[in-house]
Amino acid sequence: MHAREVEHIATTCPLAPPGRGRHCRRAPIDETDQRVWDVLHEHAGGRTTMRVGSHHELRLDPTWVAERARAHGLGVDELAPHRGMTVQRLRKA
Structure with missing residues (x-):
């Protein structure tokens, strides 16, 4: 897969408390399938943690x-x- 085929969407979680951000990358698999990668950043007490996950859509x-x-x-x-x-x-x- 070429980098230009990956759609990048940067959003803030609408229901998340302040200090939480989310970035999504959508990688098309074929005409009806895509893999969505979520990167969640949480900022609290001077620390930043990051969690990464993916799911099929x-x-x-x-x-x-x-x-x-x-x-x-x-x-x-x-x-x-x-x-x-x-x-x-x-x-x-």
Whole structure:
């Protein structure tokens, strides 16, 4: 993988207390999969600690998800976007 293929997103954890910062790196695996690396920095009492972890995420086309849900008898509500992501609520029709 080339360095330019890795998307870097630097954020502050919205629910974290002051003194905590988070950086994310998203590395695409293929069209529907990506590996997300999280680096969490905590600043307290003059010390800084760092924790690193990763997890796998699926990237699914929202239209495809809605079509599959409706085909199986579910209703689909499109909600307000959240942090750039499409949010869908699936419910019994």
